Amino acid sequence: MSVRNAFYAQSGGVTAVINASACGVIETARQHPTQIGRLLAGRNGIIGALTEDLIDTSQEPEAAIAALRHTPSGAFGSCRYKLKGLAENRAEYTRLIDVFRAHDIGYFFYNGGGDSADTCLKVSQLSAELGYPVQAIHVPKTVDNDLPLTDTCPGFGSVAKYVAISIREAGFDVASMAKTSTKVFVMEVMGRHAGWIAAAGGLAHEKAADAPHLILFPERPLIEEDFLTRVEACVEAHGYCAIVVSEGIKNTAGKFVADAGTHDAFGHAQLGGVAPVIAQLIRDRLHYKYHWAVADYLQRAARHIASKTDVDQAYAVGKAAVEMAIAGKNARMATIIRTGEDPYRWETGEADLALVANVERKMPDDFITPDGYGITEACRRYLKPLIAGEDYPPYRDGLPQYVTLANVSVPKKLAAAFKIG
Amino acid sequence: MSVRNAFYAQSGGVTAVINASACGVIETARQHPTQIGRLLAGRNGIIGALTEDLIDTSQEPEAAIAALRHTPSGAFGSCRYKLKGLAENRAEYTRLIDVFRAHDIGYFFYNGGGDSADTCLKVSQLSAELGYPVQAIHVPKTVDNDLPLTDTCPGFGSVAKYVAISIREAGFDVASMAKTSTKVFVMEVMGRHAGWIAAAGGLAHEKAADAPHLILFPERPLIEEDFLTRVEACVEAHGYCAIVVSEGIKNTAGKFVADAGTHDAFGHAQLGGVAPVIAQLIRDRLHYKYHWAVADYLQRAARHIASKTDVDQAYAVGKAAVEMAIAGKNARMATIIRTGEDPYRWETGEADLALVANVERKMPDDFITPDGYGITEACRRYLKPLIAGEDYPPYRDGLPQYVTLANVSVPKKLAAAFKIG
Numbered sequence: 001m002s003v004r005n006a007f008y009a010q011s012g013g014v015t016a017v018i019n020a021s022a023c024g025v026i027e028t029a030r031q032h033p034t035q036i037g038r039l040l041a042g043r044n045g046i047i048g049a050l051t052e053d054l055i056d057t058s059q060e061p062e063a064a065i066a067a068l069r070h071t072p073s074g075a076f077g078s079c080r081y082k083l084k085g086l087a088e089n090r091a092e093y094t095r096l097i098d099v100f101r102a103h104d105i106g107y108f109f110y111n112g113g114g115d116s117a118d119t120c121l122k123v124s125q126l127s128a129e130l131g132y133p134v135q136a137i138h139v140p141k142t143v144d145n146d147l148p149l150t151d152t153c154p155g156f157g158s159v160a161k162y163v164a165i166s167i168r169e170a171g172f173d174v175a176s177m178a179k180t181s182t183k184v185f186v187m188e189v190m191g192r193h194a195g196w197i198a199a200a201g202g203l204a205h206e207k208a209a210d211a212p213h214l215i216l217f218p219e220r221p222l223i224e225e226d227f228l229t230r231v232e233a234c235v236e237a238h239g240y241c242a243i244v245v246s247e248g249i250k251n252t253a254g255k256f257v258a259d260a261g262t263h264d265a266f267g268h269a270q271l272g273g274v275a276p277v278i279a280q281l282i283r284d285r286l287h288y289k290y291h292w293a294v295a296d297y298l299q300r301a302a303r304h305i306a307s308k309t310d311v312d313q314a315y316a317v318g319k320a321a322v323e324m325a326i327a328g329k330n331a332r333m334a335t336i337i338r339t340g341e342d343p344y345r346w347e348t349g350e351a352d353l354a355l356v357a358n359v360e361r362k363m364p365d366d367f368i369t370p371d372g373y374g375i376t377e378a379c380r381r382y383l384k385p386l387i388a389g390e391d392y393p394p395y396r397d398g399l400p401q402y403v404t405l406a407n408v409s410v411p412k413k414l415a416a417a418f419k420i421g
Numbered sequence: 422m423s424v425r426n427a428f429y430a431q432s433g434g435v436t437a438v439i440n441a442s443a444c445g446v447i448e449t450a451r452q453h454p455t456q457i458g459r460l461l462a463g464r465n466g467i468i469g470a471l472t473e474d475l476i477d478t479s480q481e482p483e484a485a486i487a488a489l490r491h492t493p494s495g496a497f498g499s500c501r502y503k504l505k506g507l508a509e510n511r512a513e514y515t516r517l518i519d520v521f522r523a524h525d526i527g528y529f530f531y532n533g534g535g536d537s538a539d540t541c542l543k544v545s546q547l548s549a550e551l552g553y554p555v556q557a558i559h560v561p562k563t564v565d566n567d568l569p570l571t572d573t574c575p576g577f578g579s580v581a582k583y584v585a586i587s588i589r590e591a592g593f594d595v596a597s598m599a600k601t602s603t604k605v606f607v608m609e610v611m612g613r614h615a616g617w618i619a620a621a622g623g624l625a626h627e628k629a630a631d632a633p634h635l636i637l638f639p640e641r642p643l644i645e646e647d648f649l650t651r652v653e654a655c656v657e658a659h660g661y662c663a664i665v666v667s668e669g670i671k672n673t674a675g676k677f678v679a680d681a682g683t684h685d686a687f688g689h690a691q692l693g694g695v696a697p698v699i700a701q702l703i704r705d706r707l708h709y710k711y712h713w714a715v716a717d718y719l720q721r722a723a724r725h726i727a728s729k730t731d732v733d734q735a736y737a738v739g740k741a742a743v744e745m746a747i748a749g750k751n752a753r754m755a756t757i758i759r760t761g762e763d764p765y766r767w768e769t770g771e772a773d774l775a776l777v778a779n780v781e782r783k784m785p786d787d788f789i790t791p792d793g794y795g796i797t798e799a800c801r802r803y804l805k806p807l808i809a810g811e812d813y814p815p816y817r818d819g820l821p822q823y824v825t826l827a828n829v830s831v832p833k834k835l836a837a838a839f840k841i842g
Contacts (some may be wrong), residue, residue: 014597018589035804044600072590074597081601121429161819169437169493169722172823176435176495179465180502185718204820273697275715294696297606301590307819387819398582398728398808399625400591 003034004106006325007049008057009042010141011119015155016162016303018141019075021111023068024318025139026057030065035326040103040410041227044335045079048129050092050418052099054410057086067403069315070393072303075405080421083119086129094121095418097132101383102413107135107325113142113153117333124331137321138333138353141314143300145196146331148334148359149351152386154317155300160200161301163189163244164294168204170402171211171242174291178240183288184231185242187212188275189196192248194363195219197299200383201244202375214379215280219363220372222257228285230328230373235288245278254347262382304400308389313346320348329399344385424456425527426648427746428470429478430463431562432502432540433732436576437583437724439562440496440736442532444489445739447478448558449816451486456747456778461524466500467531469539471513472729473520475831488824490736493724493812496826502841504540507550516839517544518553524836527732528556528746532739535670538754539778545752556741559754559774562735564721566617570772571756575738575806576721578731581621582808583723584610584665586718589625592632592663595712604709605652608633609696613669615784616640618720621804622665623796632663637699639669640784642794643678648683650708651794654707666699693737702733729810734767742768765806826841 008025010018022041029036038109041055048055048275055076057065068075086093099105110120117138124136132394140147167187169420174185191197195217204216213234234241249257258274282290317334324332333356337349367379375383393400423515429446431439439453443462450457462467463469469476477499478486488706489496519528531541538559545557561568566577588608595606616638626633634655637643655662670678679695696713738755745753755779758770788800796804814821 010597014594047600071593073593076597077600078597079601080598126682164820165725166719166723168820168823169724170718172492172494173718174723176431176497177501178467178498179498182718187719206594272696276694291717292715293719294713294715295719296592296712296714296721297591297603298587298608298714298716301594304586309819316465326739340643384818389819390813390816392811392813395811397805398730398810399585399589 001180003037005037005104005108006039006107007042007100007105008039009048009111010076010078011045011110011116012078013143013300014074014078015141015143015300016072016158016306017154017311018111019068019071020314021073021139021141021318023065024315025109025268026065028319028322032322032326034153036107036322040105041076043407044077046081046083046418047079049099050095050420052267052414054103056410059408060405064403064405069264069311070299070303071402075403076407077117082115083122088123088339093126093130097126097130098414100132100134103410106133107152109139109140109321110135111139113144114147114358114380117147121353124224124353127330135325135330136330137325138356139317139339140323140333141337143190143197144194146194146360147356148361149226149333149356150246151203151338151346152313152336154314156196156384157307158302159190159197159299159314159348160383161307162299162305163197163201164203164387165305167201167212167242167244167376170293171204174240174242182291183235183240184279184282185289185292186275186278186293187243187295188245188247188273188293190299191218191246193218193360195246196363197380198244198246199363200373200387201366203380203383203387209238212244213238214243214373215375216243216249217372218246218250219368221250221252222249225280228282232286232375238243239293243278245274247274248275250340273279303393303402307387308391309386316348320350322349341381344388347401424458426458426525427460427528427530428463428466428521428526428556429460429530430466430469430532431497431499432531432537433496433499434564434721435499436562436721436840437493437579437727438575439532440489440492441732442560442562442575442739443496444486445466445736446743447486448532449740449743453743453747457528458525461526462497463581464497464828467502467504468500469514470520470839471841473833473835475524476828477831479485480829481826485826490560490732491724492823493722496824497828503536506542507543514547514551518547518551519835521553521555524725524831527554529560530560530742532560532562533780534565535568535781536773539567542752542774542778545774546587551627556746556751558746558750559777560738560742561754561756562613564618565615567615567775567781569782570754570765570777572759573734573757575731576737577617578728578734578807579723580611580618580720581804582728583720583726584618584622585624587725587810588622588633588663588665591714594623595661595663603712604656604661604819605700605703605711607666607699607711607713608664608716609666609668609694609714612639612667614639614781616667617784619665620668620784620788620800621808622837624801624804624808625793633665634659634699635664635738635794636796637664637666637670638789638793639667640789641670642673643670644673645702649703652703653707664699666695670695724814724823727812728808730807732812737769745771762802763789764767
């Protein structure tokens with residue numbers, strides 16, 4: 001096997017641990033100098049490959065690469081850009097080959113979710129379709145936890161931990177104020193299509209009195225009367241009610257509750273935020289004093305309270321991807337396999353990328369309680385190990401010390417520029 | 422000195438560390454059994470005293486009291502209730518004396534902010550005004566950091582740390598997405614009257630490129646054109662713009678921006694949330710893709726990332742309050758005195774409660790940069806030590822283990838009930 005260079009890029013929404021995967025890829029590649037030469041990263045994901053905007057990671061000192069393990073976000077920049085099919089946009093693929101050939105890239109590591117798996121699959125076919133030899137391996141990442149054939153997706157466990165801790169803490173707060181002040185608290189979390197993240201809030205609910213008391217899932221339509229009855233019963237029983245709501249919940253007509261036609265005085269559609277809509281419903285109908293929070297990016301960037309399991313798995317899939325490439329594999333995704341419960345055990349595995357791309361894993365129906373507002377024991381058993389363990393970053397003067405890489409550009413070798421479609 | 426019982430209550434909005442003060446009060450009281458008998462806590466603050474709804478803290482095991490140090494919220498319940506003046510509502514004071522006499526209460530420890538200091542001061546005057554011997558000592562607490570005569574207020578340092586960490590993490594996230602996605606991020610923080618909490622976000626800004634790039638303070642009117650020009654310049658310079666906005670900012674007409682007359686389609690006043698208003702302004706005028714977050718209670722309940730300095734100070738003021746009472750003092754507040762910089766040093770002190778009650782400490786004008794969007798070196802010097810150090814709670818299965826006390830009621834001794842005014 002001759003020494004060839006490798007390309008690595010981050011794709012889609014970033015997470016608290018995607019850089020831990022980058023760390024796994026780069027550190028492992030550095031351990032195999034007889035197979036992998038330099039590892040070049042795409043600046044802003046695949047766009048960096050198309051525009052020949054490459055970063056020479058070999059110029060980063062070991063300590064900086066090691067610090068990626070505890071740094072949230074995408075250190076090389078990410079992007080939301082999906083390659084079209086070969087038939088629709090052949091120019092993109094011939095350009096990729098031009099760039100790969102100019103920089104002798106024989107390995108393609110793509111770190112992303114479902115759309116990115118599709119891009120990675122298309123690159124894996126360049127060899128067969130256009131005769132350019134390249135091995136493409138996908139490194140899974142998504143807070144949405146919706147990739148198939150892997151027990152979980154790196155990035156999800158840390159959001160899950162953040163959400164469970166946050167609703168526990170806010171629940172304690174509201175419990176102590178409820179006598180004369182706030183009685184209802186609504187926390188909005190991510191998950192436009194699936195309730196994985198909202199479900200994670202349920203981990204904080206260990207006894208009947210514990211927050212969250214109600215979870216609103218995108219998998220269940222919001223039936224207002226039923227919901228309000230339950231909020232009222234909860235306030236009667238526990239003195240207050242703490243609610244986790246997924247940004248993607250819909251009403252019985254199938255419309256997003258966050259977009260339910262409300263407008264401000266200037267006629268603008270009301271801006272995002274389903275939490276204030278739920279809070280307003282409760283105010284109008286039950287007249288309770290309420291507070292609401294929208295965690296937004298805070299939840300997926302919260303490296304300060306990342307799950308150790310998640311960090312370890314993020315690193316491991318990066319490492320496994322490089323090892324698979326060195327073993328001559330192509331069109332594969334590194335996966336997490338659950339090999340034991342109580343105690344939880346896991347190892348990395350691999351899946352056929354063709355079976356991953358564009359397949360969305362839904363939350364099993366039996367993970368939601370029959371009443372529609374909580375998680376079942378099966379769900380708890382699945383989620384619990386994913387948030388286990390803390391992996392604190394180093395601090396200086398009270399603030400976490402995250403690394404910003406030098407990100408030195410590789411000199412361009414191609415005369416032609418390329419305009420992104 | 423004969424042995425008399427003590428009363429302790431939590432008042433106003435709770436914090437991540439008010440229970441650390443409770444821990445300091447209770448553990449110190451237990452060390453002085455020859456002066457202080459039982460320590461009785463008011464269930465839901467002063468309301469517990471008025472309604473004779475008292476909790477016997479002597480029934481809590483040592484481990485439970487020790488766990489208060491790492492548990493957010495108010496373990497005995499808090500309330501928003503301010504005693505009226507003696508002339509206006511003599512019935513409340515005679516009732517307090519009835520309850521105190523029935524339970525032989527000679528010490529009154531009140532844990533709260535400015536309004537609570539006023540209540541504590543009134544109780545301290547019962548002895549002189551109505552002949553009932555009681556010593557009242559105030560234990561400072563408020564995330565608003567607005568009590569005078571103390572270097573800082575326990576509760577503030579932990580919110581400050583949470584806000585600085587959160588905007589740093591979200592800033593890293595947005596920086597990596599900005600090429601093809603979100604370019605502006607707006608994070609709303611507490612502080613209706615003063616910008617202390619918003620200013621703390623500025624600690625994350627160590628270099629020009631660091632988030633937050635702009636802070637909107639309640640001390641400065643929002644001048645839209647100037648603000649938008651700066652947002653645009655920031656996106657041009659750094660590729661994105663991260664903004665911290667205080668919930669209390671006002672427009673040039675002196676109106677709260679969050680209440681600036683916007684209504685939804687049903688004619689309801691728009692619900693809280695200044696972050697979405699700022700985001701919408703940016704969308705309408707600059708057309709950038711944006712995200713926004715409202716941290717709400719998450720920021721003041723975030724014990725998982727409390728400042729060690731804050732936890733230590735919260736405990737210390739509780740301890741000092743008991744020691745002051747034992748020393749025979751009355752109408753005092755325990756304070757924090759800054760005795761050194763570089764390295765930062767502090768000790769507890771005391772202040773005359775008459776000089777504390779109803780006095781609001783403003784943020785110094787020279788803590789805000791001349792342009793109105795950042796913090797000065799003087800501000801940074803003041804804030805920096807307050808967020809220093811981490812004080813992680815214990816975890817089990819990935820979740821922090823916070824204590825819920827048994828809160829056993831003291832049998833009532835009075836025949837008459839009392840209706841809260």
